[in-house]
Amino acid sequence: MVKMIVGMVVSAISGGVTALAVSLAHDAGALQAALSYPLGGMIAVMAFAAVAFGRQTSDRF
Incomplete structure (x- = not known):
C-alpha cells in the first residue's frame, strides 16, 4: 500500500514538472x-494507477 502511495506522489510530481517544462x-x-x-x-497518476492495477488483476488470473 505504501509503495502505491509513493508511486502516485512521484508520478504526480514528475508528470507535472514534465508538462510544465514542455509548456x-x-x-x-x-x-x-x-x-x-x-x-x-x-x-501521470491515472497512467500509474492503470498500470499498477492492471498488474494486480493479471496476477489473479
Missing part, C-alpha cells in the same frame, strides 16, 4: 503553463 519550452503563455502542471500530474 514553458514552447512559450505557450502563462495560463497554459499554470494549467499544465496539474493536468500533467493527473494524467
Whole structure:
C-alpha cells in the first residue's frame, strides 16, 4: 500500500514538472503553463494507477 502511495506522489510530481517544462519550452503563455502542471500530474497518476492495477488483476488470473 505504501509503495502505491509513493508511486502516485512521484508520478504526480514528475508528470507535472514534465508538462510544465514542455509548456514553458514552447512559450505557450502563462495560463497554459499554470494549467499544465496539474493536468500533467493527473494524467501521470491515472497512467500509474492503470498500470499498477492492471498488474494486480493479471496476477489473479
